[in-house]
Amino acid sequence: MMKKCILILLVLTLFLSGCWDRRELNELSITMALGIDKVKNEYLVSAQVIVPSEVSMQASSGRSAVTLYQASGETVYEAFRKMTKDAPRKIYPGHLRILVISEELAKEGISESLDLLARDWELRSDFYVVIAKDLTASEVLNVTTPIESIPANKMFNALKTSERIWAATEGVILDDLLTNLTSDGKEAVLTGIKVIGDKELGSSKQNVESITPSTRIQYDHLGVFKEDRLVGWLTEDEGRGYSDITDTVEKTVTAISCPKGGKIAIEIFDFDSTIKGSINKGEPEVDIHIQAKGNVGEVQCSIDLTKPESMNEIQKIYEKEMKELIEQTINTVQSQYESDIFGFGEAIHRSNPKEWKEMKEHWDEKFANLTVHVHVEMKDLRIGTLNNSFLRKIED
Amino acid sequence: MGFLKRRNHSKVQSTSPSQTKETSSTNDLKTSLQDNIQNVKDSLGESSDIVIREIRIGKGGSVKAGIFYTDGLTDTPALQNFIMESLMLDIQGTELEEKLTAEQDVLTSLKDFAMTVGDINDVTNFDDLFTSLLSGDTILLVDGYSEGLVIGNRHWIERGVTEPMSQTVVRGPREGFSENLRVNTALVRRKLKDPSLWMESKIIGTRTKTNVAIMYINGVVNDKIVDEVRLRLDRIDIDGILESGNIEGFIEDSSYSPFPTIYNTERPDTVAAALLEGRIAILVDGTPFVLIVPALFVQFFQSPEDYYVHTGIGSLIRALRFIAFIIALLAPAFFIAITTFNQSMLPPALLISLTAQREGVPFPAFIEAVIMEITFEILREAGIRMPRTIGSAMSIVGAYVIGTAAVEAGIISAAMVIIVSITAISSFVSPTYNLAIAVRILRFGFMALAASFGLYGIAVGLVALTLHLCSLRSFGIPYMTPLAPFNVADQKDTLIVAPIWKMFTRPRLVNQKDQVRQQDPASAKPQPPQK
Known part of the structure; x- marks a missing residue:
């Protein structure tokens, strides 16, 4: 009797699990970089989605390893879902490595746009947040990169390495950013990212075919926030000073x-x-x-x-x-x-x-x-x- | 379940009265030799392998006698040299011949003076006569006596002592049990020359009359377990026992559990080691597989070789077996769960690589895994059953179908092939075939759980499995001993293999008496000579 009870309870617990979400791997659009811009009171969300067959060793046919989907909406979440109008598979942001926010949006204030990213269960809050300096986030996500065929990986690794051994950049993950935004005695900083060269040319495969790519992504100086608004940029030396102090x-x-x-x-x-x-x-x-x-x-x-x-x-x-x-x-x-x-x-x-x-x-x-x-x-x-x-x- | 039990029960009851009626018929031997011969012929349907030889012995051939044996089961040269010759030639003109008249007790005289054979018994009824006759003994009946002599000269063609096919070792004895019970008991005796090594015999099976022997070391074994073994063996009431697996089915604790609660082995050294630990061996005539009870979970991870090699490699390989057990049980389930539910657990690079492999694969991961697992099980079963000569053909087809073609055709992803192969190889690591079977059955259950509920399902399944394992018992001993209930002293031979000089006690729960194996553990450790 006791045994049966335990058995029934165990079977019932199976149905108590919250997130029922069975998806095959090839039903996912793996997104490793997201960009948020503000265009006419609407959020324009850009997702850099990986084309798995191009990344794998054997089957690559020379096309781009990533593709960009964009959608706009009054809220970030809305835009996110709207993307499926274009994307063949559901956007899967669980492996997000970097979030790019445009300077324009940053100057207006970033807290509203971050709420979804902090709330959604699929996202891990350990991705870097950076500011696109003097350009839109989608332009940053539109540049092909050598060595790392996935630009998101390049951005992630470059920031991680430069933070460790150069110190004028700051790798700020979402968790830290939210802590700094809400804390009374500390304001936030975010590293800037910029695109050098011709933005149009940067999205093509030819960009990475030459030894010196005509267009590249590079980290720049630290952006200073007051509350959740970007108020200015530090110089490189000041950026190092900041790293030294903190x-x-x-x-x-x-x-x-x-x-x-x-x-x-x-x-x-x-x-x-x-x-x-x-x-x-x-x-x-x-x-x-x-x-x-x-x-x-x-x-x-x-x-x-x-x-x-x-x-x-x-x-x-x-x-x-x-x-x-x-x-x-x-x-x-x-x-x-x-x-x-x-x-x-x-x-x-x-x-x-x-x-x-x-x-x-x-x-x-x-x-x-x-x-x-x-x-x-x-x-x-x-x-x-x-x-x-x-x-x-x-x-x- | 209850319904099934009730039905079985009523069946057994209905058959039992008719059996008792048969045995109560006129069973005793007649005084007339002719009547007895006729009865034997009638009962055995004049089978052609039964030889009945009528002879006359004694002075002037005054005593009529009959010799019965089964051709093929009897040692015919011995029969001719030591029985026929003794009776018909050797006694001619001796004092004994004088005694052999109708007036004297011929049987006793023959037994005492004429039969140059070691094993001689009396027989008074037909049941015993048939059992002995069909076991290969020679029966001597004398006219005028309602009893006869059973002369033990069984001999038949048999396989010799060869290397066991299962449980092979690199280092260790190469001999294995054979089909002959006597040879098997001798193999154990040869390892344990201890007067306390006791053996009890039973005949089980109303028609097969299979010899079953229980072996244990008196004074080391737990008497209660011996009683329990006897009780369970006596309870068996069936017409035929053909293999120790039949016995196992009758006496095991939990028939529906996939986990074995009785250990079986082909190796005399394993049996000897088990007896020394206070376990009981059940040997069955006609099979090289000897049962050992009680059997605990950890025992199925122990190979005899563990104790013959260095403690370091022994422990490492023991740990490896536990890891292989977990892989064999969970690898496909874990893969399914991770790739269909918990993708966020994969490192990014691996996620992309797996996704790339899955591009264009038509089936969900679960179906894919089931297809591959079933294909593998088919190959494996075919490999066991088919004639040896076409083995290489099948391995080529199998390897090609499973390995290359399925992936190249885009039906199966390469990662799945790796997972299934790893699982298959891991399931062969188990030193006992029994446990591998349990794992094979449970693997599919875990795969289904993973496909429906992800890692959470696997976790719930593992909880259920743990509860089940902890509730099992083998002849009264908790199955998970010495892990649960935990016993510090017995950890020496559980997850690790301690050096042999450290194993100075027998397993606690299995054995209660005579705990100590080495009287002076302090001096057991090898050390340089002291000045």
Whole structure:
């Protein structure tokens, strides 16, 4: 009796499952990149859909590996579904890698258009969000790429790699973006993406047939948001300053000046920054502590690296230039955008929750006049596989 | 179910009274030799292989006697040398011949002095006479006596001790059981020269009269399980037992479970090891497959070779068998679930590659998998049944149809061929054929669950399977021992194979008495000599 009961219960549980959605693989339009534009009060959604037979090794016939479907509607979801008027299969966004939002839409505000993407169960919220700089999202999705035949993969991997080893770009996934949009003490940034060259030509297969493609996709600088609206762009150096402050640097290369002219490139392989908030005489203050470890990567000047003094000197220069860069970045953001993209507000919130409650409402003004102390320390500078640069010998 | 049970029951009841009537008829041997001969001839329908030889022995041929044997089952040279010759030639002119007159007890004299054969018994009724006669014994009846002698000189053409076809090993003894019960018991005796190795015999099958032997080591075995085995064997009431599988069908705990609760083996070393662990072996005449009870789930993952090789490779291969079991059970189901329900679990590159392969495939993944699985099962069955000589032809056709042509024709996706092949190969890893059968049956169930409910269906199926496995018992021992109920000491031979010197206790639940196998475990570990 007991056994039968358990058996019946088990069988019944089978029918309790929520998502009944059986689809064969060849009934899916695998979408790895989505673009959202705003055209005359309507959303124009572009989906870069993979043509599986072209991607696979054996059967490719030389046609494009992806195709673009577009539809517009008053809401993103509507446009999404409307796409089936054109697309032979249902759009499957489960493997979405990158979402491109046009600069125009970003300036108006992005939160409305993101709701579907955060709500839909099929989507994983770990795809990157980027801003199409000076052009529409659909134009970005319309460019063929060499090496990676799927442009979405190229965009995803390029951002992932450059974020890791170059640091002037920021790979922001949807989850982080939503956190930053809703958080009080931190504003969002998104990396810009741009198309270099002839946009018309970029969509054809010929584009990738030459060694130097006439049209390419490239990441650009960081876009600063205030609330959910794009307010401006940082320069490349400022972008790196931003990465340094927010501790998203894994590895990077920094060029600094030699004591007697020329340049030294330092490869940073261990970088750590902490932001500490405090209240001094009723006014908020922020301390940034940075610790870096690095290698001398490239020497273009005459300096005796075997002497400890010169190494100390290099470290000092690095610390000084780094400090300047960071201070300059903060200055720009404070004066031009008044948007706390660094999360200083969060730091104050953590250190002084009571005071934070009072200043939360008018934090933007407080941020604009915030005192920031920057402390940079470089440790363990190494010199690579050469002692002194052969430049020194040539000069001798 | 209840309905079926009731019907079977009434059938059994209706047949049993008629059987008892038959046996209660005039069964005892007559005093007249002629009457007995006539009765034998009538009962056996004058079968041509029954030889009846009438002779006269004793002084002046005063005593009439009859010799009965079955041609082909009896050792004819022995019959001529040690029975006919003794009776008719050797005793001429001896003291014994004087005694052989009608007045004396001829039978006892013959038994005591004339028969130069080891195994001699008395027989007083026709039932026993026929059993012995048809088993190959020689029967000697003497006129004037209502009893006779059964002379054990059975001998028939048989297969010798050869390498077992199932459960092959790289390292380990190459001998396997044969069809002869005596040879089989001898093979076990040869491994275990222990006076406590006891053997009980039973005759099962009202017409086949099959010899069945129960072997165990007294003092190690759990007596309750022996009682249970006896009880279950005594309950069998059928006319014929042709293979140990028939016995298994009657005494196993759960007939409808796909999982075997009785172990079978062709290997004497496996039987000896099982006996040492306190298990019971059931040997059946006419088959090389010996049953071992109680049988636990983990036992079906154990190969005798595990204990003959290094502990590292033993453990690794044991783990591999569990993995292969899971693959054989779930691989097609998992593939179906992932590709039709849970695509988001696939890495992007794999998703694209699989999608590309599926372009133009006309069937849903489930149908595709079922087609391939059935094709494979057909090939496999054909491979077993067909004449050996056309084997290579079939393997070519099979490999080509399954492998290349189906994919090139676009009927089946390449990935599915890989999955089915992996599944097939994995199911051959199992050291026991029984468990592989269970997996073959359950695989289709899991595929259906996956096709209807995705990974969720598989999860529910696994829960049901676990519940079922935990509810099974083999002769009173929980089937999943020592995993559930968990037993630390027995883990030494479950998921891993511990070094032999660490196995100093017998499995806990199987055996309750005489737990310890090595008296001094501390000194069992090999070590350099101490100064």
